[in-house]
Each structure stands twice: as structure tokens, then as C-alpha cells.
Amino acid sequence: MRFLPPTALLATLGLLAAPRAQAQQYQKNPAGLTLTTDSLTVEIQFYTPEIVRVLKFPKGHEPGKKSLVVLQPPAAGPLKYGEQRGTVQVASASTQVRINRQTGQVSFLAAKGQPLLSEQAGGARFTPKKDLGTATYRVRQRFQLAPGEAVYGLGQHQNGHLNYRGQQVLLKQKSLDIAVPVLHSGKGYAVLWDNYSTTQFADNAAGALFDSEIGDCVDYYLLNGQGTADGVVARYRQLTGQAPLFPRWTLGFWQSKERYRSQNETVGVVEKYRALGVPLDGIVQDWQYWGEDNDFWNDMAFNNPGFPDPQGMVDKVHALHAHQMISIWPSFGRKTKAYQELASKDMLFDFITWPRTPHVKVYDAFDPAARDIYWKYLNQGIFRLGMDAWWMDATEPDQLAPFDTDDDNETALGSFRRVRNAYPLVATGGVYQHQRQVSEAKRVFILTRSAFAGQQRNATMVWSSDVDSRWDVLAKQIPAALSLSLAGLPHWNSDIGGFFPNGEYPKGAKDPAFQELFTRWQQFAAFTPMMRAHGEATPREIYQFGERGSWAFDAQAKFIDLRYRLLPYLYSNMWAVTSRAGTVLRALPMDFPQDPKVTDMGSEYMFGPAFLVRPVTEAQYVNRPDKNVPVPASFAQTKGVDVYLPAGAKWVDFWTGQPQAGGQTVQRETPIDLMPLYVRAGSVLPLGPHQQYTGEKDGAPLEIRVYPGADGEFTLYEDENDNYNYEKGAYATIRMRWNDRARQLTLENRAGTFPGMQASRTFRVILVDAQHGTGVGADDAPAKEVAYTGKQVAVKL
Template sequence: MLLNSHPRLLACVGFGLLLASGAHAQQYQPTATGLRLNTDSLTVELQFYAPDIVRVLKFPKGHEVAKKSLAVVLTPAPGKLKYATRNGFISLSSASTEARLDAKTGQVSFFTAKGQPLVQEPARGSRFTAKTDLGQPTYRVQQLFQLAPGEAVYGLGQHQDGHLNYRGQKLTLKQGNMSIAVPVLHSSKGYGVFWDNYSTTKFEDNAQATTFDSEIGDCADYYVLNGGGTADGVVARYRSLTGQAPMFPRWTLGFWQSKERYKGQEELISVVKKYRSLGVPLDGIVQDWQYWGEDNDLWNSTEFGNPRFPKPQRMVDEVHQLHAHQIISVWPSFGKKTKLYQELAAKDMLFDFITWPRTPHVKVYDAFDPEARDIYWKYLNKNIFSLGMDGWWLDATEPDQLTPFDTDDDNETALGSFRRVRNAYPLMTTSGVAEHQRQTNPDKRVFILTRSAFAGQQRQGTMVWSGDVNSRWDVLAKQVPAALSLSLAGFPYWNSDIGGFFPSGEYPKGVKDPAFQELYTRWQQFAAFTPMMRSHGEFTPREIYQFGERGTWAFDSQEKYINLRYRLLPYLYSNMWQVTHNAGTLLRALPMDFPQDPKVADLSSEYLFGPAFLVRPVTEAQYVTRPDKNTPVPASFSQTKSTEVYLPAGASWVDFWTGQRQTGGQTVQRATPIDLMPLYVRAGSVLPLGPRQQYTGEKDGAPLEIRVYPGANGEFTLYEDENDNYNYKKGAYATITMRWNDKARQLTFGDRTGSFPGMQAARTFRVIVVDEQHGTGLGEDNAPAKEVKYSGKKTTVKL
């Protein structure tokens, strides 16, 4: 295959050169979206995709290249552009963004419409080193930027290094089990840069420059996202460019139980029944691998060949009858006896690198080939989706490679070498499943849990998890900045294995070790304030009843946070709508909301969960100490420990558990008994809470508790729809905006906007103003409340 002639790579379109400019006879031409310039050595194109989104393309002069982005979906609509030349520079301006191009060197600088600098290239900002790839000429491409002193930069995907601010850091952007490469740089100045390259890329920031250094590229290709000075603006521009995140089904927000692995359908069903008998809420159960059988030559057949799964249709049906949902593990690799392997091999659509399981040699399919994606879905649909399975666990979508040799990247894909496109593999394989499911059943929302991601993948209904992380306290601490970095790169949905995937090395006694129980309990508290609350791991069972009976500390703490999760469902689902409708962000690094507070610029131990909650996970052991890992000792609660919490400046904060109000801009020591994670609510928040329930939707007609946290004005928009279809895209949803006037102490429920089939025409709200006696913690029954009967019309209540 000739790489540069492949139709999927066509994009950098050439233009005739019309104007001469300057003594060096550099030439540029206005185009429909910007301009094209020839310097002595480079061709440069500026393309305005929107007034605040600008693409820069560069390639060596005389080497016309063609490339189509795999990530970008936006059709360019630049609006009115203004051209000017002065002192050897060409200025190209939209209503919000100015790009200045050095006519001699091709150096580009970006400014706001008011002339405030955003980001600029240094001299020789784009560098090309000739090389060959599968015998075809190409380049190693380096793109350099100059950042301002004190400017913080975030994003770049998910990495387990504990960093939030990547100034002064080095990072390899290469998909791996626990590393997610998303080359989106998010600046504290309110702009972003998306480096649109799919090969292994080294990022480095030092005193000289900030560099993206990619192994393969026919041109330098990046987008500047002018967020209008705000972090939310940067995320909104990224989503506009690469695709909006659709709504997940509401049931995905409940509690999920999983492990490696349920060895038969009766075991899986018994877990759901046990939760129901205990009265502990549960919405999801996950089936991991080997439902196809234990012969790895049958690896990932997608068929229920294991005799312990004799009636998969009955399994799915019984889970549904218990008011739960199920997803199932599927991989991109196949054993040689599977029908998938044989059909793909006959069409030369399998790679030959080593992946897990190593023996026998299973092979990964070419997800860059649309026909291969069709074949993959054919089997998923026939063997799994047709049963009524609710969603997908697409494991190892990096895909995982067990040998580090460069020859692995010599595998040829439909788009050239694997080396050229490797980081985009998770985007392509998840896209194939998502798009085919929508075609097969347009009414059921796509839900994909997956281990890796690339730019644009948020548009495919994917929930990313942090990989097979170890069960250690330092790893738990690193989950927070890992999640926030991915969120700042534009991905709204993330979670991690509660307790870590690998406890065996640290906790050989497993769930019977109080030390593991403490780690798991704290991890679960954190998980309750992430987009998906999911228990999973190998070696030791971790269903709630494995930790003891009700009345024991590990059981009771876990049940407390599962119940809290379910009470938060109206808040969570409404925030999911903000993600979809307004390019919102649920996991919010503190610099997003408090950019003027220098103390939060690199604070990686706390975050906001939606607009209301300040979350400070406990990430160190406090109550269990061990002389060694083989000697479990009981937990000691004789002395209550504490955790340091910084309350950001610019707001007042109310302790969720006590109602105590404190001013921002200070560090406090918060007592942290084993069942308490520090949670603070921003003053002015209007917080809707639902009833306790065993599964989402069980008590949709029950009154909602509306907690008001006084101290500032505020508002919240409650969102409701049919919960598991795409009718919301056609306008089938309803919103109620609640506004709190702090001075007047009035809460106003605005007119309901919209409607949907099955909507409750009348609602009951129980309104509570939170103080140190009322509306704290989980207690929903004892606080005095003002009852409001709401029929869809504007209603104001004085409190």
C-alpha cells in the first residue's frame, strides 16, 4: 500500500499562488477559510474553522501532503475575516481571534481580538526531519511553542505521574494500559492547543520551548482553541471541533459491581439477588472474560461457549427482571479457532504483534479498516447485542502490546503503518461499535466502558477507566490528577477500579485484611464522586457482603456512600445534561473555577464535582497499620484522624456533613473518621436530592429534596427525560430552573420548559435551607422543610 496515496489521508489541499509580498518574494493567497503562504522552505496554511478555532498546517515547500483528520468533525465556518500586512507580518483576524504570520519564516502567533497574546511559535517553530516509514518518505515532526512565565498547562490525557500542571515536565504520549494519550494542551490563560497527530509523541516543556515531537507526520497540524479566557471555553471549543458528548442512560449513574471474573451465569445472577436481599442499591453488573470458554484459541469468540453460561438469554433477562443492567467484556483480539479470527485473517485484517494473552498467539484486528469494523460488529450483534445486553466493556483498546520493539509498529493498517496511527486506535474501535449500534438500534443509548481514548472519542458514548492500577495508597492519590488531566483535555467521563485492580502484591489476605478494607473503603468514597461508581479487581472478591455484615465498619461505610450516590441522582443526571448540552465538565480541577487563586494552580488532591461539591478524597491509611503485608491487624479507631483541606478563595464553603460555613482562602484540618470523606458545598448552591432507592427509577414519583446553601445567590437547572433513548435530541426533555436570591431569601422555581412522554405534570419539592441543625449529611427525614407543590408554572417560596 502506498501510504501517501491512500484516500483516507487526503486533506492538505493546495492553492494557486497569486500575491507577492516583500523583498523575499514570499507569496500568500487568501482562501475560503484563511490563507496559504509559501516561504523559502515551508508552505503554511491558516484555516479558521470558527472565529475562535484556528487550524495551522505546515509542510516542507514542494512536498504537497494530504491528510484527513480522524478526530475533527467540525465543518469550517470562519465568519468574516480581515487581512492586513505590516512590517513583514500578515494579520488574519476573526471577530475574536487574530493570527499573525511572519511572511519570511512562517512563524505564527495568536492574540485575542483586543490584542492580548495567547500563544506563539518561536523561530523555526515547525521542524521536519526526513525519514521513511514502510519504505515511504515522511518526516519526524516537531512543533514548538513559547509559553508565558507563570503560565500553567494542563490536559494531555491521563497519566499516572501525579502531575496536574505540566510546566517543566516531560511526557511520552503513547497509548498504554494505564496511560491515555490525548494531545490537547489546556492553558491557564484560557486557550488550548490540539496537536492532531496519531503517532507516539514526546511532550516536553523547558525554559527554551514547549514541544510536541511526533515520530511520524507528513505535516505539522494543530488547532488553537480560543476559550475566551476561561477553562470552560477551552473545553467547549474542543468539543465543538471534535464532537459533543451524548447522554448516557441514567442507570449508568448507579452503583456497579464487577470482578475478574464471574465464572458462570448463576454466580452473576446470585450477586444481583444478594444485593436486592440486603437492600443495598445496585444498577449494574459486569461480566468479564472467558464466558467464551477457557481455551485461549477461542479467545474473544463473542460466543457463550463456556458450559457455565448455558443460557445467556436467560441470564440477561433475569438481570433485567431484577431491575439491573449488564455490560460484557469484549476485546479487539481473537484466538485462532474463532470465527472472527478466521474471517478477518482471510481478508488480511489482523496485526501480528504480541498482545495478551501471549500464548497462544491471539491477534488484534485492524480497526482502521471500515470493513474490519463491519465484521467485528456483525459478531457482536449476533452473539451479544441481540440478547438485549445493555452496553459494552471494550477492554484493551490501546491495544495492549507486550513487546516494546519497533517492528511491532511495522504492521500495516488501512491507513499506513501502525506506527503512524497507533494512538488513534481506541477512537476507531470504539467508533465502530458506537456507530453500528446506533444503526442497529437507533433508540438505545450507547454506553461503552473502555480503557483508552483519543481526541474525539467523547462523541461515541464512551466512559474511560484508568486501567489495571495497583492497590496502593499512592496510586489512589494519583487517580485524582489523572482524572482531572483527562477532563481538562475535554473528556467528561472517567472512573477507576474501586480498590485498585491488583491487590495481591500488597494484600495477600485480600478482602479479609483490614488494611485492604480501609483502602477499598476510602477508594469507594472517592468513586462516589466520579462519573461512574464501579467496584472491580482481580484476586479477591469485593462485593459489599464480602467485607462483613451490616454493623461492621467496612460494610456500613460502603453502604453509606452507595446510598449517598443514589440520593445525588437528580444532581448527577442534570449535570450530565450540562455536559451534553453546554459542553460542560463534571470533574473540575480547581483552576477551572478559581483561576485567580494561585494556591490551586497545581493543587491535585481536590476537585469540584459539578458546580456544587468540593471533594477531598482521603488518600492515606489512618486506622490500620501493619508490621508487614502478611500480618493483618485490626483497625484502631481509638483516635479520630484528620485530613488537610484547602478551601478556595472567592467563595464560602459549607461542610456537607455538619452545615458549618467557612470562608474560602484558608486551609482547614477536617476530622476524617472512617466513614467520612471531606465534602464541602459552595455557598449559593441549590442541590436537588432524590429518595433512597434500590435502583434508578424505582421512586421517580417521590418528592425531591431541594437543599439551599445560603451565603450567595445561585441557581440550578433540573433536567429530566426518558432516560435511555435519543428522543432528547428531538426536544423530548424538560427543565426547571431554580434560582436562589440570598438577600431576599427566596427560591424561585421557573416555568417548566419542554416536555416528554411520561413526564410528571405535578411535582412535590421539599425545600430546606441548610444550617448547622438542618439539611446535613444523609438525614432527609428530620430536617424541617417547606413543601412546594409545583405544576409547571413559576413558583416562589420565601425561606
């Protein structure tokens, strides 16, 4: 079958028109068309030229669905229509959609007719069922993927997979698993399956299947990234909402544990870090600050006698130039005021959740009035104190009763069965929206362990839940994080060292085996969007591991300090996430789609545009066959790991400045204080000063490191760091361009301004050169000092 390109369709409509009776089977509309077969209605709606919605439902059963995920309305722009040999086509300038008039089967093609994705013939199925007495369906749609096509995303599933071809994944929110029904293809498109019930994804010889427990329709979006992974993510964010900018201080180091039992202990941790000279920006107050009686569970008030002056605690933390986050839950004990008000309005679910008592119940976050009540108590009891951030735990929510009876709970939007996967979206959205209404001076920051499509718009940072303290678990964090990122959610982190030691380390932080695991995990965490130590039983503060001069302390301090030096690079990349739908945690296929060796590589990743990161995920210096036999760490022989340097770029060892060709595997030595890091040639890398907290030395010179071997550029972003004035244009950028042949770095004219901006500043420009030892280098590395006043200046190196 041959189709004319979209530019020729209108001119030929008269020649291709079907008989009148056949033409009545579909109707054109400004956003697409509606086609009806003998048993099925198919609606095609263009939201942009690259975003197409497909809605299918049994004939005569129009669902009238309102999406919880999608924000953008249809806005197709010019469309062209045509038909030929029983197939109808509607096309934008970049995306063609073809529908079989007899079966309703849909296929997608790029502008020039290159196939993107096709449904299987007869791939849509509707199985009638009852849900709380209401007639509905189990809905299924099967697609045909191309041979060798890699698919990614689907949320966070800690199974070690990056490419989900030939795999099955249960999309059902629970601790450790995050269900995000976005399937991201290596061909540069994605499918957003807009359904909120438990869904089985499976790919096999029969095709790729989405099979949802409840749905009134098949409802999905084709996101045409026009051949690039970044294009896919941009279309997803355009459709479901952009990610707001976090406060700059959230990029510093966070300390936490389960749990600090008094305000003196909480403040004392910050004081200890300051006394040691180890950088710190965030301290976390975990649960039971409300008291240990579960009848007062999550009271959103400091009833615990260990916290007699919560306002004084927050003020002391702020006086130490740190910030505080606090744990909050979606459930309430029966003696809390929130429980009593929610119960009086029938806004509580009837299932057992943590802490395993029938007197603690989860609230119905699908009800906007219930979200108002939740914020009322949160604001009165905690936010008014000046609390800086929220740790929204158990936003699945974590259920302990049989799932079939839990699903029979009625929500404001129908059964819990129908909407369960979207609970974290609406729960975090309630807090985000209410805080925005109360204050524009403090940016919202929410740490949460569950997520759904669209949740990036709620200022959420996802963490990988209460993972075990094991090497194999550490290794699986990498593809889990990358999968979530490929599904469009940019912000992820994990508990450094794992949450549950499970008795494996009887000496805790003094155990060499745990010290090695924790140190390697922390190195990985330094190259994730949030660097946060947390865990149960074993304390995680740096001073628990020994004194300065001991290997564990020094290796950890080195990477905390490196994290702070990277703040200009990190904050600028976070701005790219917000302003350009960017991605910080980048699976290698995003940047090197032509290199087949990285198609399913989940052991390495790019961190922003510059860094190739290869975490060490196996024990190298402590080998303990029996957990009860203490074995000292042996550094007699330096170990190493294999690192693959992707083809299509040249690379520079961050630590030594040594250049390396791409497309090869190298053996990199890994002493305990070093994780393999390579910088893409052509990178322009801004480094900040050594400091104890974010903003301590904002007036200090910035170091600009140039990695030769290719042309490149970087845009430095700056603003007021913790308010929403940037949304009104209060920020500044400096574009830095490197011409490799001319050996010239050009600092372009500053664009924009904001209150408190430094009118002039000093840059120390360094050309990285292995011969002169300017890899990561010392502070006295050879540099050219540049006095920058906002006007373009060129620097020859």
C-alpha cells in the first residue's frame, strides 16, 4: 500500500473520496477525526503536531473521561486528511495517523512515512465487568514493535532491567516499585497509557501489551520525539506539566536516619557537621515527632516531649545555615483532629496501612475537599514554623490488607481499584498547590517514595524506598533510576547505604564491610539529583564511620566536597530540566543511540551533558564470608573495574585529565576514594568554591574547566535561589562556547538580571591537560583569570 505524503493529500481528496455511505463512517473535526466500525468508536485527537491521543470504546458507550495526568488541551494546528483502500489518514506536519476503516486498527508514521508504531490487528479488547456495581470493562491494547527495537521507562522497577523487550512488568504502586505507564522507544517515540488501575505490561512474540484491570475506554497518547529521546521527554512534559525548579540548597548534602528522637539530637547533628567542617545543607526529621502513641499517628504536631520547642529547633537549624525536612504521611491516627474531621465527612479509606492498626486510616486524596483539610492541619502544625521541605512517605499508599478488599474502597472518583496508581499524583499535588497558594517566597520541595505520570509538575523528588543494604541492590538502583528518568520523571535518589542492614553488619558504621558499601553508595549518590544519607538501625552520620584521617571518613568527605564544587553545574542542569524539559540522569541510549553496545547498559550513565559515571557496585576491599567474623579492609592491592566509553565522543578522565577514545572498554583503577568519572570532550564545566553550605561563598571566583577534543558549550544559570521570581523572568544566564580548533573560550553577554546579582565576577579558566596534571586538579592549577562584567569576552587557551 502506498500513501501520498501529507503535503499532497488535500489536492487529491476528490480523487480518493469513498462512496457517500462509506464516508459517513468517520467525521473530521478541528483536532482530528472520529471513526466508527461495526462495534467500535475510535477518536484521534492531535494535541500538538507531535502528540496524538487515541481513544477507543465500544460503540454507543462514550466514556466522557477527564484525565488526571494530561494538562494540555487539544490544539492540533493544520491537519490534512485522506483515504485509500479502506484506510483513513489524518496528518500534521510531523506525524501521520492511519486507521483501518473496518477494524479501527491505528498506525503511526513520521512526516516522511517512516513507521513509528502500529497496533496489532484486533489488538483492542473490552471485557465487560462490574466495579462497585457499575458496568465497566477490563481494557487491553496490543502493539507491534519492530524487530530489535528497544523500549524503556515504565517507572521504577528494581529488577535490573533497562530494556524491557521480552519482559513483563506489573504496574501497581507499592513500596520499591513505581508504576508510570510511559513506554519509551529507542526509535524516538513513546506511548503514555492513560489508565490508573493495576496494569500488566508484557512484551512477547504476540506484541507489546497494556492490560488494565478497569477502564471505560482504551486511552493512550503517541509522543513523537522526532527520533530523539530528549524529544520524547519534551513532548511528555509538554502534555503533562513541566518540572518546577527546586531551591538551590536542596542540591547540597542531606543527613537523615530513622529517626532523631529529640530536637537536641536533630540540631546537634548539624552542629557536629559544622564543627567538623564537613558540608551540610539538609537535616531530616523522620516520624514520631508527634509521639509514639499510634492513636496520634501523623498528628502534624510536635506532641513528643523530646520536641518541646519546635519553633526554636527550626530557628536553630536556620541559624546554622541549614534547612529542615519533616516526615508526613497520608494516614492519621484516630485521636488526631485531622482523622476526626475526615471521618466525619467520610473521607477515610477502610484498609490496614502502616503501622498495622485499624485505628490508622488513609485519607481520600482524590477528593479536593479532603486535600484542603490535609493542608489545613499541615499548615497550622508545621509549615507556619518555617519548615523547608516535606518528606511525603508511603504515597502508594502502603497497604497491608488483602488487595482485593482494599480496592473496593470508594473514592471521590469511583473505586480505589479504578484510580489506585494515581494516588501519589493527587496526594503530592495537594501539598504542592496549597503551598504555592500560601507562599511564593519558598519553593516547594517534596521527597516521596511513589510517583505517577505527570507528578514532575508537583515539585517531587522520588526516592527508591526502603531498599536493603546489599551490593546487588546498589547495582539495581542504576537502571531503576534511569527507567524512571526515561519515563519523564527527572528527579530521583536513594538511601545512601540502603535502608535495611538486616543484621548483616553487627558493628554498624564501624563494620568495614558496611563502610565499603556505604562509601561506594555515597559516591554514586553524589551524581544523582539528591545526595542523602538515611537508614534504619545503623547511624549514617559521617563521624560514625571514624575520625578525619580514617579511610571511610576521608573518602566520604571527598565526595561531599566534590558535590559542593559541582553546584554551579548542577543548578544550571536543574534549570535545563525546568526550562527545556531536560534530563539529568541520562541512560546512555539517550546520548549514543547509534552505539549498539549501550542499548541495554544499566551500569553506567550520563549525569548531565558532561559526566560519564560508572559506579562501583561490588565489594573490592572487604571480603567477609561470615558476617560474624570481622575482617579488616585490605588496600594492599588496588582493584579496578571495566568502563565502557561510548562511541561517538572522545573522553577525558576526570581525575587525571588523560584523554581516551570512545568505542572501547578500559580498565580503571578504583581505590576506595575514587569512582570512575569521565568527561565528554568539548565540555565546559563550571566548578564552585569549597564551602560548608550552599551560598556561603557566592562571591568567590568560579573555576571554568575546558575539556579539549571537540567543540562544546555550557549555559551557566543563576537566580535568587529560593523563590518563584524566576517564573517572572528574574534570572540570568551566561553562555560559554568552546572552539576547539581556535582553542578559544567565549563568554557571551549575560542575558537577564535578578535582585542581588553580581554585576562583575572573576572566572578562573583552566584547560584540562594530563601532561600538566590538571584533571580534577588542585586549587593552584594553571589558570587564566578573567574579569567578567557581563559583556562578551574571549579567552585564548
